[in-house]
Structures are given as structure tokens and as C-alpha cells.
Amino acid sequence: MTRTRVRLLAAGSGVLAVLAGVAVGTAVAAVTGGPSPVVAVGNAVIALTPGFVKDFAVRAFGESDKAVLLGGMALVLLVLAAAAGVLGASRRRLAVVLVAAVGAVAVVATAVDSTTSAWPAVALLAPVATGIVAAATLLVLLRALPVSDQSLGAVPSRRPGDDLPSGFDRRRFLVAVLGTAAVAATGGAVTRIAGGSDAAVSRSRIRVPVPRSPAPPLPDGLDPLSGVTSYVTPNRDFYRVDTALIVPDVPADTWRLRIHGDVDEELELSFADLLDMPLIERRITLTCVSNEVGGPYAGNATWIGVPLADLLRRAGVRDGADALKSTSADGMVIGTPLDAVLDGRDALVALAMNGEPLPLDHGFPARMVVPGLYGYVSATKWLVDLEVTRFADFEAYWTERDWAEQAPIKLASRIDVPRSFQSFDRDSVRVGGVAWAQHVGVRAVEMRVDDGSWESAQLAPQDGIDTWRQWTWHWRDATRGDHTLTVRATDADGTTQTSDRAEPRPDGATGWHSVSFSVE
Numbered sequence: 001m002t003r004t005r006v007r008l009l010a011a012g013s014g015v016l017a018v019l020a021g022v023a024v025g026t027a028v029a030a031v032t033g034g035p036s037p038v039v040a041v042g043n044a045v046i047a048l049t050p051g052f053v054k055d056f057a058v059r060a061f062g063e064s065d066k067a068v069l070l071g072g073m074a075l076v077l078l079v080l081a082a083a084a085g086v087l088g089a090s091r092r093r094l095a096v097v098l099v100a101a102v103g104a105v106a107v108v109a110t111a112v113d114s115t116t117s118a119w120p121a122v123a124l125l126a127p128v129a130t131g132i133v134a135a136a137t138l139l140v141l142l143r144a145l146p147v148s149d150q151s152l153g154a155v156p157s158r159r160p161g162d163d164l165p166s167g168f169d170r171r172r173f174l175v176a177v178l179g180t181a182a183v184a185a186t187g188g189a190v191t192r193i194a195g196g197s198d199a200a201v202s203r204s205r206i207r208v209p210v211p212r213s214p215a216p217p218l219p220d221g222l223d224p225l226s227g228v229t230s231y232v233t234p235n236r237d238f239y240r241v242d243t244a245l246i247v248p249d250v251p252a253d254t255w256r257l258r259i260h261g262d263v264d265e266e267l268e269l270s271f272a273d274l275l276d277m278p279l280i281e282r283r284i285t286l287t288c289v290s291n292e293v294g295g296p297y298a299g300n301a302t303w304i305g306v307p308l309a310d311l312l313r314r315a316g317v318r319d320g321a322d323a324l325k326s327t328s329a330d331g332m333v334i335g336t337p338l339d340a341v342l343d344g345r346d347a348l349v350a351l352a353m354n355g356e357p358l359p360l361d362h363g364f365p366a367r368m369v370v371p372g373l374y375g376y377v378s379a380t381k382w383l384v385d386l387e388v389t390r391f392a393d394f395e396a397y398w399t400e401r402d403w404a405e406q407a408p409i410k411l412a413s414r415i416d417v418p419r420s421f422q423s424f425d426r427d428s429v430r431v432g433g434v435a436w437a438q439h440v441g442v443r444a445v446e447m448r449v450d451d452g453s454w455e456s457a458q459l460a461p462q463d464g465i466d467t468w469r470q471w472t473w474h475w476r477d478a479t480r481g482d483h484t485l486t487v488r489a490t491d492a493d494g495t496t497q498t499s500d501r502a503e504p505r506p507d508g509a510t511g512w513h514s515v516s517f518s519v520e
């Protein structure tokens, strides 16, 4: 048997052993309710990633950032596994130790994982199983290969150049491979059975509650131009931004919302308790602080929920507090100014989005929505805990990462049509987009072609001050050639958008959005 062939079989053994280990670990996690080893390591990678790399990932990969991370991790793991296998062709023990070390990394990642509420010691069973199964199967597989613990050179061979296996127990190797594959498949099957989403089942049983205070009817004249972002964003098109590698599985039937801190009476409410409170329905536009000028991280939905102010008044807010600290089922900590929650705006614990229970991705069974504040300081998904406190007494997830503690949404406008480098006929240059100034309202939008003068765009009707506003503009005397179009908005207070370019960090991007296009 040639050296190359032994190496190939050894590399394959490494990969197979690690796959079996991961499959078994994932199955154990599905049973214990802890994070699967791969997800725990992924969470650790996210936690350890410096902010600027994260910003880059969001910019470069957008909402695919999680898939890119998992794919990258899988690649690194498989390369490591193959390398360990090859090493094992000559240094069996070392290879086994290496593979076990991968398990040890997963053990540490699981121990520090804050995204699950599984009892820690139980959660550790999964990565331990991964390490043991991977190491043990690698040992079994390598034992069937013609290796010694010294070096490949020492592989006994009947004749020089002999191609026949010597010391290679083909049958034993095959049995080991099949056995390992069976172990992996069993792990996969257990994961399927035990790992299903309880939240999905619970969500399918919920009927959307009828709000005591419905949203006003939509005004006529919305969606004035094809290509302009639809006024209400369908759930499947709604942007998603969060740190959750896998969506937290929070069934509504066992969900509880705890309200505590500087309150007269601590509360613990069930989903049914919330449904029994007076519900309101409101359209509110959500935006992400990471949105670049002209970027896609904004969406408008109709939410049904309990006013946060009602909940806090029921608990009785004491003097001296200035913050509402909210925590999600996956350990996200967000700090919201108490003022904003209590000043009369429609801050909600939302239970429904666009006529459906919250989608799992968007925080099922309950999330916060606060008009006028960026999502990272207000829109906690998979909400489980509200604490009335002081900003001085805790550190929120994003402020630890150099984002601002206070972050009202900045006035912004975006051109949706034309898309960059689109071309038009001279008589049909129709332009449109959206502008937002949540909780203030948009008063005007202006357009400029090249270095020309600013001209007023036509505004679609205003639905409310907490939602974005669509606008259109018709360039009647369009001239042939390449042009640049620029937009700027003015809010209801009379403030016009600044042309100063600012990066999203620390508290939101500023600057005018421009698009280049041509007229034929």
C-alpha cells in the first residue's frame, strides 16, 4: 500500500471521526437543551470577534453573515480533522489528543455560552460527547490502517514497492468506517427527533389577538411608484439583524416575562396574561444603527402588543431609575431610556407582526418595539426579562462594543428607483424612495440632479409620525447622458438632513444618498 493511499485513508478517517463526534454531540445537545457544540463555538467566535471585524462582516455579507461564519467554521474544522487524520498515520496518539482538544475547545465554549438556559453541567455533556466520540472513533479507524507509532517509513511491507495492503486490515477498516457512519447517522436521527423547534409548534397554535385599539386604516395613495419599497414590509422581506446563530427556541406556553428592579411589585407574566391586557395595534418603522446611508436595514410593520408603559405602571416604577434593561432568552442585554418608554409614545411588548404571531426570527413569542430608537437600544427579541434600573448600574451588549448608550434614530432618506446604473428614456425619469424621521415625522423630501438646485419631491400621504414616508419625483426636462441624483429630507421640526458623512458607529450614519444613472 502506498504512502499516499494510507495518508488519504487517514485524512478521511479524521474527517469521519470528527463528523461522528459532532453528530453525537449535537444529538446530546438536542436532548439536554444546551447549545450544540458547533453553535457554542460559533457563539464564542462571535463574542471574541472584535467590533470592526463584525462591522465588516455585516457590510460584506449582510444578512448572510451567519451562514458565512458557520461555513467558515465547518471548513476550518474539516481541514483540522483531515490534518489530524494524516498526522495519525504516523503519530496515532498525537492525532487522537488533537481531536480530543477540539472537543475541549467546545467544552470551554459551552461553559461560557450565555445563549441558553440549560443547566450548565448538563449542557457540557454535548461537547464532552463530541470529544470522546471523535477521539475514540479516530483511534478505531487508525488502528485498522497500516501504521506504527514511529513513522510511516516503518510500515512493514512484504516486498519493496508492494502495493498490497500489509498490516492493512481492509475488512476491519471497512467495519470501522461503517460503524462510525452508523454512529453519525444515529446522532442525526436523534437530533431530528429531539431537536425540533418547540416554538414553531407553539406558534402554529396561537391565534392573533384582537387589539382593543386598532391601527388607523391605511391612507390612500401609498405605494405610488413601482420599485419604491412597499409601505408595509412583508414579514418574509423584513430585515433581520441579531447575534443569534440559531434562533432561540422559546415556546409561548412556558414563556414568562419577569419585571423587576426599581419597582414596587415584582411581576411574572405569562403569554396568556399579556393577551388579557388591553392590546394596541400600531404601525412602526424599525431601523438598525448599522444601516449605511442608502442601506436596507429598515422595515415597517403593523405590530400588536401591550404598551410597555402599562406593564411598568402595573409594577410601579420607583423614582431614580433612568433605564429599562431588557434581556432576551439568548442572553442579549439591551438598555433603553426609561423616558422614551414612559413619555406617551407607543413603546410595545409586541406579540404579533403584520397579522401573524411574531415570526421566530423576529423574536417569538414577544419582543420590544420602541418608536424612534434604533433596534440595538430598544427592540429586544425573544424578550424574557425587564429590569427598571440605572444606566450607571449595568453595561449593555452593544455599548460594551463601543456603540452609543443613547441612540435616537437619525433623519434619513433613500432613493429606491433608479437603482444604481439603471437607464431611462428621456420622458420617463421617475424617481422614488422612502424617508424616515421616526417619532418626529417627515415634512419634505428634495431631489437634486448633478449639481443643480434642490427641487421638492412629492410625498405620499403621512400615516403617522412613527413610520417612514414614501416619496416620488418626476424629472420632466431630463437631459441625455450620465447623471447623479441626490436626496435629502427635512423633518417636521424643520431640521434638514446633514450632508456630513458619518459612519454607523457609534450612533448611526449620516449623509445624503446618491445614485448614478443614465438617460438615453
Ligand SMILES: Nc1nc2c(c(=O)[nH]1)N[C@H]1C(S)=C(S)[C@@H](COP(=O)(O)O)O[C@H]1N2
Pocket: 238, 239, 240, 241, 242, 243, 244, 286, 287, 288, 289, 328, 329, 330, 332, 361, 362, 363, 374, 375, 376, 379, 380, 381, 382
Ligand atoms: N435578542 C436579540 N434582540 C435583538 C438583537 C439581537 O441581536 N438579539 N438585535 C437588535 C438589533 S441591532 C436590531 S436592529 C433589531 C432588528 O430586529 P429584526 O431582526 O426583527 O429586524 O433587533 C434588536 N433585537
Ligand SMILES: [Mo]
Pocket: 241, 287, 288, 289, 290, 374, 375, 376
Ligand atoms: Mo441593529
